[in-house]
Amino acid sequence: MVLRRPVAAVAALVLVLEAAGIVLLNLVLGLVVDDQDMSLAGLDPRAMSVSAWIAGCLFGAYLLLCAAILLTMAARDRPPKSFFRIVLISCAVVQGLLGAASVGLVGWAAFFFMMLSLALIVWSLVSYGDGAGQGSRGADGTAGSGSGPGSDSGSGAGPEPMGPSPEPSAS
DSSP, X not given: OOSHHHHHHHHHHHHHHHHHHHHHHHHHHHHHHHHHTOOSTTOOHHHHHHHHHHHHXXXXXXXXXXXXXXXXXXXXXXXXXXXXXXXXXXXXXXXXXXXXXXXXXXXXXXXXXXXXXXXXXXXXXXXXXXOTTOOOBOTTSOBOSOOSTTOOOXXXXXXXXXXXXXXXXXX
């Protein structure tokens, strides 16, 4: 897997750009609501604009966290731990939902950008795998005590059988 480190780094860069775009978009939306003195069902316009700014900052921080996880994956060339893997999976789901919403609200260019970021995140997750069954590598680069297929731990025992062993035939 030669491309998995650059793909994770590019995905992180795309998420950083997206975080900046989301924060700026919410900042502008909050300013528009505040300047035009808009209200929704009697809600204070100032509360709506501050809510837009807070939402933009929180969503931008979430995207920056996902970018940091992807950068860590690229730097260490290892899959993320289970919690961070779940964060990246949730980020991929959010990208898909935003892409579906953006095609109708913004247009095909926004949809393409969202699907590009979704593809990069999924590619990063799939190319690194889940890390299960991969043995640790020693300082000399040889496989350590792995338990996956093809790893030899020196005990001579093969993998556990999946079910009961078949009875020998009487031939």
